[in-house]
Amino acid sequence: MAAPDPVADVIVVGGGSSGCVVASRLSANPDRTVLLIEAGVGSGGPGPLGLLPIGPGSDIVSRYPVELRPGRQATIARGRVLGGSGAVNGGYFIRGTPSDFASWPVAWSYSEVLPYFRKLETDLSGDRRWHGVDGPMPVTRIGRDRMHPVSAAFLEACATEGFGYSADLNDPNAEGAGPVPLNASAGRRISTASAYLEPILDRPNLLVRTGVVARRVEFDGVRAVGVEAEIAGVRRLLRARQVVLCGGAIGTAHLLMHSGIGSAQHLSDLGLPVIADRPGVGRDFGDHPEVTLEYRPHRGVPRDPHTAVLEAVLEADGIEIRPYTAPFSEIIPGADDTAARVGVALMRPDSRGQLTLRSSDPRDPPVVRYRYLASAADRAAMRAGLDLARGLLASAAFGRVAEVADGARSSIGTFENLGTSLHLSGTCRMGSESDHGAVVDERCRVIGVDAVTVADTSVMPAVTSRGPHATAVMIAERVSALIDGDTGPARGAPGSGGV
Known part of the structure; x- marks a missing residue:
């Protein structure tokens, strides 16, 4: 048949x-x-x-x-x-x-x-x-003149710390800080x-x-x-x-x-x-482990649902630093994390799952x-990335819109806010x-x-x-x-x- x-x-x-x-x-x-x-x-x-x-x-x-x-x-x-x-x-x-x-x-x-x-x-x-x-x-x-104040201040902090500006992170030679290419319109x-x-x-x-x-x-x-x-x-x-x-x-x-x-x-x-x-x-x-540091936006920093979660990032020596524009409780319906955060991700980790x-x-x-973080090299790289991120948060440029949370230093050593980038x-x-x-x-x-x-x-x-x-x-x-x-x-x- x-x-x-x-x-x-x-x-x-x-x-x-x-x-x-x-x-x-x-x-x-x-x-x-x-x-x-x-x-x-x-x-x-x-x-x-x-x-x-x-x-x-x-x-x-x-x-x-x-x-x-x-x-x-x-x-x-x-x-x-x-x-x-x-x-x-x-x-x-x-x-x-x-x-x-x-x-x-x-x-x-x-x-x-x-x-x-x-x-x-x-x-x-x-x-x-x-x-x-x-x-x-x-x-x-998102153009720098239209960015959320947190994103704009982050880019200014990166420039102050000596990182170059990249208008197009999809250019094959791009490095440094710049606006995130988005699969988005309006x-x-x-x-x-x-x-x-x-x-x-x-x-x-x-x-x-x-x-x-x-x-x-x-x-x-x-x-x-x-x-x-x-x-x-x-x-x-x-x-x-x-x-x-x-x-x-x-x-x-x-x-x-x-x-x-x-x-x-x-x-x-x-x-x-x-x-x-x-x-x-x-x-x-493979995936990208991420540890976050908390920051506190000053009163009056705006939030709009059409503001991208992530408008700008820094790419530096296998580290990506991500200044999220709002607490996850405002980004993800039902989430209970009310802290505003900057993410630090290892983009070339040794770890394999x-x-x-x-x-x-x-x-x-x-x-x-x-x-995650099974190798000494990954742990050292993450600590270095967290130190870099904390320095950016503590800069005068970023300080105009926010301040570093009290617990940001302690989390560097313990990786207590370890998560995943969901890039499996x-x-x-x-x-x-x-x-x-x-x-x-x-x-x-x-x-x-x-x-x-x-x-x-x-x-x-x-x-x-x-x-x-x-x-x-x-x-x-x-x-x-x-x-x-x-x-x-x-x-x-x-x-x-x-x-």
Whole structure:
């Protein structure tokens, strides 16, 4: 008996920052049918930059218990909505640097990825050598004359301390302090759902379904034939000729392991079948540890929900200093942290984390251990960064709008305000087939199986020394182009099939 026809030629799993891009680009070929499935809800539209809808009452995030370092537990939130975490974040959209990509495979050097950074954006304020002017994502910056007083004072303090000013932190040679490039327009966050997906939802060869939870990729031997998904409590097999995973660094690694791709020993211990022994799945991921110092704004310093959470940063020797414009209780609905803070993040940390399965039930969240500040070098770098930040807060320039909180000095030694930047990357890193720790090849195809590709931050060989959102969109652009080069026209239109 012949196998049933596929629901679509390509199933894109995850409608986040990367998945919306892949669905848009691949469905531009009218002869290819594309189904995008997202576990969360539809796009909520552009939101104000100064409010992050990720608090305790939010229904558009997934929450994961994590261990930041031994004895330090936390809960992190990731977007569960079309647009993903890029629909709920602060709009930070700084690219990875040329030195970041020097550690990636040669096929992903800065010269190779620059055309895709340019393709994805409309940035009318940067040097045209480095920037695009007709891409889907608007990239803007807050001028110094329009910045929040805290941001303006921070930049003045950086200048007083001898740091150069960089008007464009997406310039390949940028360093020092400057305004943050934002995926925003008129004070409102623009996600890839808004920029890439919503304008093309009327394509007859594109089907977008929310509330669809992927449980595993299904295989015939080592060839993917579709995705087992749960829809309104009912499990169904959604057949496809190709599967593209865009679940993010946590979701993609979790799904691959439940699909039989990962450490054979780990999977076997949980009673899961092994399709491909790739012990690199979930291993040695990167992220940026952040410790905050408290400051007290003077009376009368304003706050507006359309003021970006972060308008300016300092990049200095692997440290990023972030002056947040308001307390988190005003930024995140339901948060109880009423202190205004400056964040200090290690952008090139030694620490590497590990993600493993908690059980054989795909509904159980994975075990996520960051192992932050495990090395003496990381601890020393963080202390130096905190000393630098405290000096900036104590400067006369910053003192015109705020003062250093009394406890700022003591927190330097204890790292008591340790948190994460939520930049988890590299759980399915790319490399050669002979590299036993690699999960995908240089075209982001999963090694050891056929017809499965990954297009999100999980493929990063190392976390970039800037926040990964812009790089995630670039990865999706480039992987979409690689898929176009690998496959010819497909057939048919996506059938409803109850999807």
